[in-house]
Amino acid sequence: MTVAVLAVPIASMIGIVGKATAADEERVLKVGFMQKIDSLNPYLGLSDAAYVFYSLVYDYMQSVDNDMNAVPNLATESRIVDVAGFPHGSVWEYDITQNAFWHDGEQVTAEDIAWNFNLNAMGANYTDMWAYQPYMYYAKYAEVMDEDTVRVIYYDRETGEIIPCAYAYLIGTPMVPKHLLGEQSTSYISFQWPGYFANSDPKLVGTGQFKVSSDLISEFTNGDQITLERNENYHWLADRGMEIKFDKLIMYFYDDDTAMKIALEQKQLDVAQFPPNTFRSIEDDIAAGSLQNVDTYSGLKCTQYWTEIAFNMNIAGPNKWRLDPEARHALAQAVNKTYIINNFYKGYGKEGTGLISPVTPFWHWEPSAAEHWDYDLTVAAAALQAAGYIDTNGDGWRECTVTSAAVQNGWSLEGSKLNLQMMIRMEYPEEKEIAKYLQEQWALIGIDLSYDIMLEDVLAKNAYAYGYDSMIWYWSADPDPNFMLFCQSKKSIDGWSDNMYTNPAYEENYSASIREFDETTRQEYVRNCQKISYQDAAYILLAYVYSTYAWRTDTFSGWGDWGADPARSLDAFWTANPLFFDLEYIPQENPPFPWVAVAAGVGVAAAVVVAALYLTRRGKKQREIGGDEGGSPLGD
Incomplete structure (x- = not known):
C-alpha cells in the first residue's frame, strides 16, 4: 500500500514536468x-x-x-521645402504617422511633435533642455501645418x-507626451522629473516598441533589472x-562580468556585451568545444564609440601646464596605442x-604619416625639453x-613640478590598467601621473564642473x-562639452559643415x-x-550578420532597432529530471526524497542565478 501511495506523486510530477508546451x-x-x-x-x-x-x-523622428x-x-x-525669402535647406517638413499611440492609449499628433521641438529649442528653453542640444541648437521653432505635418x-x-541644416x-x-508634461516647466522636465508618472498606466509613457511593466519603479530602485513588454x-x-x-525584453545589470558569463552559459541570458578579458575567454571556450550554442561578434561599434584621454581646457584644475599644446603633443607621442589595444x-x-x-568611412579622417603622432618616448622627452619643461634638480x-x-x-609657477591627475571609471577595469x-x-619622460578611480556618474559630475586635469572617458x-x-564645438560648452575645447578654425569648419548639402564638400x-x-590633442x-x-x-x-549590418547591434540607440523585428524565439524543452524511474517497493520512497531534494536545490539555484524570466540573474 505504501508503494502505491508513493508512486502517485512521482507519476504526477513526471506528468507536470512533461506537459509544458x-x-x-x-x-x-x-x-x-x-x-x-542612471536615470529614467x-x-x-x-x-x-x-x-x-x-x-x-x-x-525618434x-x-x-x-x-x-x-x-x-x-x-x-522628411523633406526640404522651398519658402520665399528662406535659404534652401533651412525649412524642413515632417509628415507624422497617424498610426502611433502613446502607451496610455492617446494618439500621437502633429501638435505633440511640434511641442517637443519647441520644448527643446525655443528661446530660453534651449538652455534648460541640454540633453539634445546637438540636434536642437540650430532649430528655431516648429509649427503645425496640418493634422499630420x-x-x-x-x-x-x-x-x-536663418541657415540651411x-x-x-x-x-x-x-518624443515625450505633451498631454502629461505640457503644463510642466522646462527646468522640471530636464532636471527634476523622475522619468515616470505616479498616476499613469503604465508609469512611463512613450510610443516605442516596448512598454514598461507595472514593476518599473521597484525594479529601477532595486537596480538589478528592468522588465519591458512588447507594445x-x-x-x-x-x-x-x-x-x-x-x-518581453528584460535588461539585467551586472557588477561582475564573470557572473554575466555564467548567466549566458546557463541560459539565464540570451545576449550580452562583455569586457575584453571575459569575451576572450568565451571565444576560447567556444573554440575548445566547452561552450556550445553560443555565437560572438567583435567589430567597430555602430555608435561611433571610442575611448580617449581628455584634457580639461578650462583655466582651472590643479595642473594647468596641460593647457600648453606643446606639452599635450609630447604626451600624444608617449601613448603606445598598439600596446594598449593588444594588452588591455x-x-x-x-x-x-x-x-x-x-x-562611417565616408566621414572618418586618418592622419597622414607626417601628421601622425607616432609613439616615441625619446621624441616626446625632447619636445618637453624644447618647450621649457626641464628636470632642473635631477x-x-x-x-x-x-x-x-x-x-x-x-598657468603655472616657475619651478612647479609636472604633476597630472587623471580620473578613471570604476566600471571599466581595463581603464585602471591603462x-x-x-x-x-x-x-x-618626467611627468608624475596619479589617478583616482570613481563611479562613472561621479566622474561625469566632475567632468562637467570643468575642474579636473585629465580623464579616460568615451x-x-x-x-x-x-x-x-557639435560636442567639441564651443557651442556645447556648459552643455555636452566635457573638456571646454574650442579652436577658431574648428568652429569655422564645423559651422560650414552644418550648412553644406553637397556631400563631398561637407x-x-x-x-x-x-x-x-x-593636432590640438585636447x-x-x-x-x-x-x-x-x-x-x-x-x-x-x-x-543576422552584425559585421555586414552594424546597426543590428544592441548598441544601436536610434529606436526601432532592426534586430528586434527579426528575432524569433526558439521553444525550449523542459530539462529532464536527473533520476530514472525506480522499481516499485524498494526504491520509491527514496526516489521521492531525491526528487524533493532536487526540486529544492533547483529552486535555490534559480534564486541564485535568476530562475524564471521574472527574476534577476543577480539574485534576490
Whole structure:
C-alpha cells in the first residue's frame, strides 16, 4: 500500500514536468549590461545603457536601418521645402504617422511633435533642455501645418541668421507626451522629473516598441533589472508591416562580468556585451568545444564609440601646464596605442585618430604619416625639453621653467613640478590598467601621473564642473557627424562639452559643415574638424573599442550578420532597432529530471526524497542565478 501511495506523486510530477508546451512559454529576450540606467528621465541619463533603454520605450523622428541609413519612424517622410525669402535647406517638413499611440492609449499628433521641438529649442528653453542640444541648437521653432505635418525652421542661434541644416534628416530626440508634461516647466522636465508618472498606466509613457511593466519603479530602485513588454500596438506594423515577435525584453545589470558569463552559459541570458578579458575567454571556450550554442561578434561599434584621454581646457584644475599644446603633443607621442589595444583591450579595437569612427568611412579622417603622432618616448622627452619643461634638480621629474608657455601665460609657477591627475571609471577595469601603464610610461619622460578611480556618474559630475586635469572617458554618437562635432564645438560648452575645447578654425569648419548639402564638400569640412582636433590633442583618442557581444543560438534565431549590418547591434540607440523585428524565439524543452524511474517497493520512497531534494536545490539555484524570466540573474 505504501508503494502505491508513493508512486502517485512521482507519476504526477513526471506528468507536470512533461506537459509544458511552447504555447505556455513566455517569449522573453534577456539582455545583460555592465552599465546601469542612471536615470529614467531621457533628459538626465548619460550611460549607454540608459540610451538603449530610451530607444526601447520612446520613438525618434527617424530611425537607422541595418546599414546605418536614416529611415522613417514617427516621421514617415522628411523633406526640404522651398519658402520665399528662406535659404534652401533651412525649412524642413515632417509628415507624422497617424498610426502611433502613446502607451496610455492617446494618439500621437502633429501638435505633440511640434511641442517637443519647441520644448527643446525655443528661446530660453534651449538652455534648460541640454540633453539634445546637438540636434536642437540650430532649430528655431516648429509649427503645425496640418493634422499630420510639422514644419521646422533652422537658424544660427548665435547670429539669428536663418541657415540651411544638413543633418535635419536624422533628429535623435525622444518624443515625450505633451498631454502629461505640457503644463510642466522646462527646468522640471530636464532636471527634476523622475522619468515616470505616479498616476499613469503604465508609469512611463512613450510610443516605442516596448512598454514598461507595472514593476518599473521597484525594479529601477532595486537596480538589478528592468522588465519591458512588447507594445502590441506599435505603429511599425501599420506603417511598415513589421512587428516584434517576442513578449518581453528584460535588461539585467551586472557588477561582475564573470557572473554575466555564467548567466549566458546557463541560459539565464540570451545576449550580452562583455569586457575584453571575459569575451576572450568565451571565444576560447567556444573554440575548445566547452561552450556550445553560443555565437560572438567583435567589430567597430555602430555608435561611433571610442575611448580617449581628455584634457580639461578650462583655466582651472590643479595642473594647468596641460593647457600648453606643446606639452599635450609630447604626451600624444608617449601613448603606445598598439600596446594598449593588444594588452588591455585584448586586440578588440582599432587605434584612435579622428573624432568620427571608421564605422562611417565616408566621414572618418586618418592622419597622414607626417601628421601622425607616432609613439616615441625619446621624441616626446625632447619636445618637453624644447618647450621649457626641464628636470632642473635631477630628481627625475620635470618642472616648468621661465621659457615654458605654462609660466609665460600664468598657468603655472616657475619651478612647479609636472604633476597630472587623471580620473578613471570604476566600471571599466581595463581603464585602471591603462592608467597604471600610462603612469609608468609618462614617468620615463618626467611627468608624475596619479589617478583616482570613481563611479562613472561621479566622474561625469566632475567632468562637467570643468575642474579636473585629465580623464579616460568615451563618446558615442550618430551616423551623421553633426552630433560628435557639435560636442567639441564651443557651442556645447556648459552643455555636452566635457573638456571646454574650442579652436577658431574648428568652429569655422564645423559651422560650414552644418550648412553644406553637397556631400563631398561637407566631407571636407568634417575631416578638417577632425584634423584640427587631432593636432590640438585636447583629446588623445586611444581606441575605437569594438563591440564584444555573445549570444545564444538555441534560444533565439534571427541574429543576422552584425559585421555586414552594424546597426543590428544592441548598441544601436536610434529606436526601432532592426534586430528586434527579426528575432524569433526558439521553444525550449523542459530539462529532464536527473533520476530514472525506480522499481516499485524498494526504491520509491527514496526516489521521492531525491526528487524533493532536487526540486529544492533547483529552486535555490534559480534564486541564485535568476530562475524564471521574472527574476534577476543577480539574485534576490
